[in-house]
Amino acid sequence: MQRTTPPLKIIYSPGYDISCFGIERLHPFDSRKYSRAWALLKQEFGPALSKFHVRVDRPVRDEELLLVHSPEYWRTLRISAHLAAALEIPLLKYLPAWLLRWRVLRPMRWAVRGSVLAARAALETGVAVNLSGGYHHAKPSQGEGFCVFSDIALIVRQLRAEHLLAATDAILYLDLDAHQGNGVCHQFQTDHQVHIFDMYNEDIYPRSDQQARDRIDCAVPLPFNTSGADYLRALQQWLPACLDSQCRSEKVKLAIYNAGTDVFVRDKLGGLALSEQDVLQRDLFVFAELRRRQIPTVMLLSGGYSPESHRLVAATVRNLLGS
Numbered sequence: 306m307q308r309t310t311p312p313l314k315i316i317y318s319p320g321y322d323i324s325c326f327g328i329e330r331l332h333p334f335d336s337r338k339y340s341r342a343w344a345l346l347k348q349e350f351g352p353a354l355s356k357f358h359v360r361v362d363r364p365v366r367d368e369e370l371l372l373v374h375s376p377e378y379w380r381t382l383r384i385s386a387h388l389a390a391a392l393e394i395p396l397l398k399y400l401p402a403w404l405l406r407w408r409v410l411r412p413m414r415w416a417v418r419g420s421v422l423a424a425r426a427a428l429e430t431g432v433a434v435n436l437s438g439g440y441h442h443a444k445p446s447q448g449e450g451f452c453v454f455s456d457i458a459l460i461v462r463q464l465r466a467e468h469l470l471a472a473t474d475a476i477l478y479l480d481l482d483a484h485q486g487n488g489v490c491h492q493f494q495t496d497h498q499v500h501i502f503d504m505y506n507e508d509i510y511p512r513s514d515q516q517a518r519d520r521i522d523c524a525v526p527l528p529f530n531t532s533g534a535d536y537l538r539a540l541q542q543w544l545p546a547c548l549d550s551q552c553r554s555e556k557v558k559l560a561i562y563n564a565g566t567d568v569f570v571r572d573k574l575g576g577l578a579l580s581e582q583d584v585l586q587r588d589l590f591v592f593a594e595l596r597r598r599q600i601p602t603v604m605l606l607s608g609g610y611s612p613e614s615h616r617l618v619a620a621t622v623r624n625l626l627g628s
């Protein structure tokens with residue numbers, strides 16, 4: 306029987322994990338979920354995994370990040386207090402900024418580069434997953450919500466600069482992390498070639514960012530503690546309609562899927578109630594809808610603050626690999 310699963314690329318670097326003398330554990334985030342997800346996949350697929358793997362060649366460079374961030378913001382990254390605020394770990398302000406840049410921001414730079422490589426791979430092969438990234442709260446001049454660099458905006462700007470995307474190409478940004486992707490809305494405030502679909506818990510951070518919410522093209526706000534059944538019903542109701550209205554007017558050249566696993570019921574921050582099976586169904590529904598419309602798709606991990614997060618990610622990738 307002919308294999309129907311499209312080629313998949315998995316972008317991963319051992320440089321993704323974050324460790325800063327244990328202080329990172331003060332945030333509920335599992336800062337090693339990247340290598341844990343990779344290890345689960347490796348365990349299951351063994352050496353066969355290497356044919357899907359794209360190595361990350363280097364961390365993203367300053368000049369690349371300045372495509373999406375202001376020079377003023379850049380200067381604040383040399384101040385520990387600003388970094389501690391963006392990373393939401395107040396104690397970090399007592400560490401020297403150079404140390405934070407090395408132990409915390411450098412892994413994020415690897416991840417941002419991985420997101421760009423994943424988007425390139427998606428354009429070539431159809432589907433790619435970066436086992437990190439998805440920093441959707443990073444604004445042009447401010448980092449917040451554990452997001453310092455906007456890999457999502459960089460995907461668009463850098464691929465345009467490389468002429469892999471034209472300025473007039475339609476791009477879909479699909480955000481199913483439990484938190485509203487306010488940073489992305491600010492990044493694309495006036496760039497309407499990027500069509501934004503965002504389904505989020507309306508009762509949690511960043512609740513007060515009305516300017517961001519006003520930018521969303523298709524917003525699906527959900528109440529606190531929404532069940533998996535209600536979540537999937539809303540997704541099935543709104544996503545195909547949104548895709549159809551977008552595809553009717555112009556061909557979408559790339560979808561960026563921000564697949565936060567903080568929608569999981571045991572997540573400490575997301576405030577939604579999806580089971581493990583619901584999260585998998587969510588992801589598979591998204592990929593099926595995008596594949597049906599032949600839209601190349603790059604998936605980014607984004608948030609996920611439960612010890613199970615890496616298992617949820619691995620389950621989706623395992624299914625995409627067709628096992």
Ligand SMILES: [Zn+2]
Binds near residue numbers: 483484567607
């Ligand atoms: Zn989140």
